[in-house]
Each structure stands twice: as structure tokens, then as C-alpha cells.
Amino acid sequence: MKYLYSFIFLIGISLSIYSQTAVPTSSASDSAAETERSMPSPLPSPPFPMSDWSGGPVIGEAPGDAPDYLMKFIQKSNPAPWATWNKTGIKIFGWIDGSYNVSTSKQTNSPMSYDLVPNMPVLDQAIIRIERDPNTEQTKKVDWGFLFDNIYGIDYRYTIAKGIVSDQLLKHNNLYGYDPAQCYGLIYVPQVAQGMLIKVGRFISPADIEAQWAPDNYLFSHSLMFTVDPYTFTGVNITIRLHKQWQIELGAHGGNDMAPWCNSAQLNGLAMVRWVSKNNRESLYGGINSMGKGEYTNEHDDLQMLVGVWGHKFNEKVHMMTEAYYLWQYNAALGGTAIDGPVTYGQGGGMGPILPGLSKAIGLVNYFQILLSPKDYLSIRNDGLDDVNGNRTGYATWYSSHTIGWSHHFTDFIIIRPEIRYEQAWNDKNITPYDNGTKKSQSTAAMDLILRF
16 A cells, blocks of 8 residues: 555646646736636635635635745845746745743643743744745636645644654654644646646645744644644645535545555545635635555554534624534544654653543633734634544543634744634543643743734
């Protein structure tokens, strides 16, 4: 099976490289003729982290204007050498995200994410992205693209994939580390249905309201359900536009957070559907995010996931998004994928005992947003996670967490997000999952600072 995955991966990358030399780039006139392909953006971004509902990339929208502030500044001061570069459509940009939290826990904030470390300033993520967006707004020419994300910081602990520089976490349990979290090629074929986008490589799991990267989230911290679901897949993902309001995704990958060539990989399928109402006030996105054999293998999860997201816009200043999922796998370990090495902030120490048979988890989250100004919004998040067997967090209990946060853009490239949060485990009084198994609840006040470049 690993040879099949490797073959698919290499074919996709070869297609991407071939397209860079053999396929002409779309012209501005092509894009202008296709403006009716896209629906208007339902949300203002900034200040919101997104301008559209879940389920992107949306075929038919113009290529995004990447916030490559550093490159634009350099080009403005000395434009002549950059004329040829700009024609390629390739962008290089990124951000730095640091944070501090005050917590009632002293040893660890786990299972909270990403602010794992209590009462100490940390570098959450420093990202450099290199990308080119294919122009899916036009319908005449095949186009190409790619994306390469590099992360350094403590957040690598959540994105790392077994078989891809993973020893720094899975064997050594280093607090800080590096991860090439996304690396994929794209081919856009407008002649299939109303457009088809083929993605091959390593990519973020398509489900979820929340995202792995700081600028793409309403709040600094994450819901408990997001903490324990799939982060990245490596394989093939095909998005097909059927209508302005309908898209489908079909794909295959080697399982959550592992390379297809590692000894835990298993073939999994993906099938998702996206629908948006004509007035763009309602959206549904969901389906099978991952489905295969679902066997915990060689100390690693193979999470199976059914998921659905509903977006609703009340008016120009108020909207909300709600997500629910069902996770399961077989013969899993208590606490999930094993992290060896010394215990660091509540994680590590090797594999937990095997839980025979089916292990499952149910997650639910609601995000409620109020636009305060062109630079500010308020976000209220309520979420719950039922870790029925303890496979996801190490404790068989129902959790709830409640967060209120404010996001303020000083400029397009400087953002702060203060928040306060309370969470609790609700099952047997003897179950104490917080602060290294000593408390039933946890309160935090936190803030992060995002600097984009």
C-alpha cells in the first residue's frame, strides 16, 4: 500500500511541475469575463479571519490577495528587479504568533490547545509560506499552483505527522520544533463540470470551523473538540464545482497525521459536500472526512470522522457557525497516539493501555460573532467533547468549555486577541483531567499577538 501512495504522490507533484512550464497562466481579461462565477463574500475580512463559509477553496473566486507585506514593501522601494517575479504569481509571506496566559493550572493546560504551557510566554508559531493560487475564476485554461508551509514553535506538536521529521515529538517530546505542515501541488481543470481542482501532497484536514494557523481563527485558543481531531492528511483531494452554490470533495489519504510511507498508514477515503444559499446567509458543509479500516496501529491513531458545519448570517454585524462530529477507531490506546520521551507539560511518557474494541468521541462547538468596527469583533465560543472511552484525552469524561474573546487589528499586519475561558469535566467526581490529573476544571486568561509579514 505504501508504494501505491508514493506513486500517487509522485504523479501529482510531477503534474504540478509539468504544468509550471507547459500551461500558460490566465490573463486578466479572462478573469474579468468570469466575475459572475463567484458569490459575494458574506463576511468582512479583515477583521474576521475569513470572508467566506467553511469548505474552501471555493472554485470560481478570484485568486486571493496574499498579505505579503514584506515583499510589497521591498518591491515598492525598488520595483524594477521584481517585474518578472510578479508575473509568476508566486507569493512569499508569513507571520509570527506569540502568547501568554494566566491559568489556574500550574503544570499544564492540557487538554487545552494551543496554549499548552501555563503562566509563561511562548512562541506559538512562526510561519513562512510560499504559494501560488491557480485562477479558478476563469473557465478557459488549465492553471496550476502550489503551497508550502513551514512552522516553528510549540504548535508543531499538533500538526506533526509520523514519518515526516516526527522523531522530535514522537520520540523525544521536544517542546519546540519544526514541521513542513503543508506541501502540495494544485492543478485546475475548468473543463470538468464547472471546474475541478486537484490537490496532491500534504494538506490540512478540510473539516472544521477552526484552523491550524493563527490568522485563520476567530479566537486564540481552540475548542476541545478541535484539539483531538485530525490535523493533516497526505494524499489526493479533488474539489469539483457543480454549481455556484454546490461543491463536492473526493479524496484518499494515508490517515490522520502520518505519512503514507510510515508503518502506521492505512488507506482512508474522503467525501464532503458544500452548499451555500442563494442569499449567502446559510451554508452547510460536511460528510466523511476520513473513513477506512480505523485500526490503531504501531502506536498511532487512525481516526474515522463524520462531520458537519452550519453557517448562519443574522445580519451584516452578527453571524455564527456550528460544528458537530463523530470520531471513532478500533483497539486504540488510552490517550491516543503515543508520545515517547519524558513527560513535558502533561504530554509524553509513552503509549497508554489498549482499549479493546470501539473507541468513540462526540464533539460540538458554536461560534457566535459580533462585528464591533472595521477593526474589531467579539467572539463567543461554547463547545463540548464527550470522550466516551478516554481515547482522545486519556480520561473517559464529558467536557465543556466556554470562551469569550476580542480581536483587534491595529493594522492589517498587527493583531491582538485577548480572551477568558472556563472549562470543566462533568463525569465521575474522581475524574480529574486538568493540571496533570489533579483538577476537574480550569480557568485561563490569555492573549496572543500576531505579526504578519
